[in-house]
Amino acid sequence: MTSTLTSPLPFLKGHGTENDFVIVPDAENAVDLSAAAVVRLCDRRAGIGGDGLLHVVRSASHPEARHMADEAEWFMDYRNSDGSIAEMCGNGVRVFARYLEHAGHITAGEVAVATRGGVKRVHLDKDGSVTVAMGRAVLPEAGVTVTVDGRSWPARNVNMGNPHAVAFVEDLAHAGNLFTEPPYEPAAVYPDGVNIEFVADRGPRHVAMRVHERGSAETRSCGTGACAVAVATARRDGADPAASGTPVTYTVDVLGGTLLITEHPDGRIDMTGPAEIVAEGTVDPAWLG
Numbered sequence: 001m002t003s004t005l006t007s008p009l010p011f012l013k014g015h016g017t018e019n020d021f022v023i024v025p026d027a028e029n030a031v032d033l034s035a036a037a038v039v040r041l042c043d044r045r046a047g048i049g050g051d052g053l054l055h056v057v058r059s060a061s062h063p064e065a066r067h068m069a070d071e072a073e074w075f076m077d078y079r080n081s082d083g084s085i086a087e088m089c090g091n092g093v094r095v096f097a098r099y100l101e102h103a104g105h106i107t108a109g110e111v112a113v114a115t116r117g118g119v120k121r122v123h124l125d126k127d128g129s130v131t132v133a134m135g136r137a138v139l140p141e142a143g144v145t146v147t148v149d150g151r152s153w154p155a156r157n158v159n160m161g162n163p164h165a166v167a168f169v170e171d172l173a174h175a176g177n178l179f180t181e182p183p184y185e186p187a188a189v190y191p192d193g194v195n196i197e198f199v200a201d202r203g204p205r206h207v208a209m210r211v212h213e214r215g216s217a218e219t220r221s222c223g224t225g226a227c228a229v230a231v232a233t234a235r236r237d238g239a240d241p242a243a244s245g246t247p248v249t250y251t252v253d254v255l256g257g258t259l260l261i262t263e264h265p266d267g268r269i270d271m272t273g274p275a276e277i278v279a280e281g282t283v284d285p286a287w288l289g
Contacts, residue, residue, distance in 0.1 A: 005031055005289065008282035011041070012099060013048060016091035016130075016275040018220035018256025022050040023099050023277075029061040035083025037288055042081035048283070051219045052089060053079040054096050065114045072112035072119045074100060080215030088117030088161040090223015094130040094275035097122040102277045117161025130275045134224065135161060136267035137231045144184040146196060148176040155184065155196065156232040160269075162214075163194045164228035168236065172200050175210045178218035197225045199233065207233055208253035220256030227269050230261035241265045 055077035065075035155165035175198035
C-alpha cells in the first residue's frame with residue numbers, strides 16, 4: 001500500500017527526442033501518487049513540467065506488475081500529464097532505462113522493463129542511443145476519419161499496446177494547433193481515446209509527423225506513435241516484412257528529433273533514439289500535498 005508523503009520527494013527530469021518526463025524513483029511503491037499530484041508535478045508553469053510521469057517501481061512491489069517480476073525487475077508505472085494512466089510510452093521506456101543506468105541499477109546492455117503493455121526489451125548502446133523492442137503492431141480493420149479546420153482524412157488504426165490513428169497529409173500545418181484532440185468519427189472505434197498522428201512524406205522511407213497524445217495534447221515526440229506511423233506508412237507503400245521476408249526501416253522525424261523504426265519479418269518492431277537525464281532534485285511534500 002502507498003502512504004501519504006511527509007518527507008521531500010526525490011525526482012529527476014529526462015527526455016527522449018524532447019518528449020519529457022518527471023521521474024519519481026519509488027522502488028517499494030511507497031509514495032501515494034494521486035492523479036492530482038501527477039498533474040501538479042507535470043505542470044509546466046507551477047511544477048516541474050513534463051509530458052508525463054515515470055513512476056519507477058520494482059515489479060514485485062506493484063500489484064499490476066507482480067506477474068512480470070520474474071521477467072523484469074522494474075515496472076514503468078506511466079502516467080499522462082493529466083494524471084490518467086497509460087499502457088505504454090515508447091520514449092518513456094528509453095528514458096526509464098536511462099534512469100536505471102544513471103541510478104546504478106543496470107549497466108549498458110540489455111534490460112527488461114515491465115509496462116502495462118507487457119515486458120519491453122531495451123538495449124542501451126555505448127554511443128548513447130537506446131533501442132526498445134516495442135512488440136508487434138496490431139492493425140484492426142476499423143478506422144476513423146479525422147477532421148481539422150474543415151479538412152478530413154482517413155486514419156489507419158494501429159495498436160502498439162496503446163491505440164493510434166495515423167492520417168497522411170500534404171503539410172503538417174494541416175494538423176492545426178493540436179491544443180485539443182482533433183475530432184474523429186466514428187468515435188466508437190476508440191472507446192478509451194486515441195493518439196492521433198499526422199504524417200507527411202520527406203523522402204524514400206522517410207516521413208515527418210506531429211501527434212496529439214491522448215491525455216497530453218501535442219507533444220514533441222511519441223515513440224509508440226512513431227512505430228505506428230512507420231507500420232502504417234510501410235503498408236501504404238506496399239511494404240510488408242511478413243510477406244517479403246526482409247526488414248523495413250523508416251526514418252521518422254518528430255518535432256524533437258529523429259527516431260529509427262525497424263519492422264522485422266516476424267512482426268517485431270525496434271525503435272532507436274536518444275534518451276537523456278537532465279536534472280534531479282526534491283519536491284517539498286507540503287507543496288505537493
